[in-house]
Amino acid sequence: MSGDKLRRILFKGDRIIWAVFFIICAISWVEVFSATSRQISDSGNYWHPIIKHTAFLLSGIFVVWFMQNLRLHQIKGLTNAFYWVGLIGLIWAQLDPHSRINGSARWINVFGLFTIQPMEFAKMGIIMMVARILANHQNEYGTEGTALKEIIKYSILPILIIFKENLSSAGLIVIAIYMMMYIAKVPWKQLVTLAGIGLGSVVLGVTLLLAIPESFADYGDFGSKVITWKHRIMDIGNSTPIDPDNYKIDDDQRAHANMAIASSHLLGCGPGNSVQRDNIPHAYSDFIYAIIIEELGLIGGIFIILLYLTFLYRSGKIANKSEDAQSAYIAMGIGLIIVLQAMLHMYISVGDFVTGQPLPLMSQGGTSVIINCIYIGMLLCISRHATKPAAVVTETESTNNQKIIL
Numbered sequence: 001m002s003g004d005k006l007r008r009i010l011f012k013g014d015r016i017i018w019a020v021f022f023i024i025c026a027i028s029w030v031e032v033f034s035a036t037s038r039q040i041s042d043s044g045n046y047w048h049p050i051i052k053h054t055a056f057l058l059s060g061i062f063v064v065w066f067m068q069n070l071r072l073h074q075i076k077g078l079t080n081a082f083y084w085v086g087l088i089g090l091i092w093a094q095l096d097p098h099s100r101i102n103g104s105a106r107w108i109n110v111f112g113l114f115t116i117q118p119m120e121f122a123k124m125g126i127i128m129m130v131a132r133i134l135a136n137h138q139n140e141y142g143t144e145g146t147a148l149k150e151i152i153k154y155s156i157l158p159i160l161i162i163f164k165e166n167l168s169s170a171g172l173i174v175i176a177i178y179m180m181m182y183i184a185k186v187p188w189k190q191l192v193t194l195a196g197i198g199l200g201s202v203v204l205g206v207t208l209l210l211a212i213p214e215s216f217a218d219y220g221d222f223g224s225k226v227i228t229w230k231h232r233i234m235d236i237g238n239s240t241p242i243d244p245d246n247y248k249i250d251d252d253q254r255a256h257a258n259m260a261i262a263s264s265h266l267l268g269c270g271p272g273n274s275v276q277r278d279n280i281p282h283a284y285s286d287f288i289y290a291i292i293i294e295e296l297g298l299i300g301g302i303f304i305i306l307l308y309l310t311f312l313y314r315s316g317k318i319a320n321k322s323e324d325a326q327s328a329y330i331a332m333g334i335g336l337i338i339v340l341q342a343m344l345h346m347y348i349s350v351g352d353f354v355t356g357q358p359l360p361l362m363s364q365g366g367t368s369v370i371i372n373c374i375y376i377g378m379l380l381c382i383s384r385h386a387t388k389p390a391a392v393v394t395e396t397e398s399t400n401n402q403k404i405i406l
Contacts, residue, residue, distance in 0.1 A: 019316075067376075133150045286345075345359040
């Protein structure tokens, strides 16, 4: 069997998506290995973190290969499974006292063997459910107004649960849904109304949050989390001079992330040579982009941004060529949720706001890696079946001789 034929059998679908995927995996393997020095110090096992991450990456590659070989009706048929597994998992995590880690009910312990994050399954389920609803309410002008009610019906409960545990993740899902609705041409009056409600809710929420007294932290894990949100909002854009006698840089992970970026210059200090990785608690996940810039420089940081933007562009091209609406909206939803999360992670790394968001496919984390690989596999499957030209232009005989783009 020739090498070209073997490549066609193993790597189906959009080749640019495959290339972006493998480049991100390769960078992830190197940078996670570099950023896990603190984990190594805590565990005493030099090879354990990288072996674990390698196992997840290899498992993820198999998942991508498996998903790309499914048929479109099988991909669309997974909508209910992901949605209900995610929702039930979220509820289970809320009810199980053993699921709380650092005050957050984000993980489920599966028979004492491993832990999973139901939020990742819920995120995928919501995106796929919204894609199906939008497709089922299509008309010749776009999407019927009745779609909004159904979208709210299926998304409100899981988003509220996610909001309680991870505000930024809930925000990302809401933004992705809104952009999918905009692309699907939901009636503009509904979009404007939703935007107004959203902005009003943010203003009201921030106002109420800033008014909450510090003593609210005494009301359990949720109270403590609310006060944490308050402090993070108060810190945004805070230019108040810092008292050098009271400031401890060892306690400020943002300062170390900013130092990593500031010391990077154009080419960085080289893979494995990061200085700040030992001072950032989650350098291998929540701040991996800062470590990448420190080691690969500004050129490396810009290259990573271009990889994710290329992924979004190809997702849009695949959606545009899809022969059915549901596949198109799934493809666009995948591109949006991955790239929006990537951009938020990058902003956290270089900005003055702290919240836990891994860099998709780049950060260490088993559930996140596998779920993102499922995304990639589904996108490749959709691209494999996408045969419609990007734009079919036909001449239509009419009184004004206009061209109609179908």
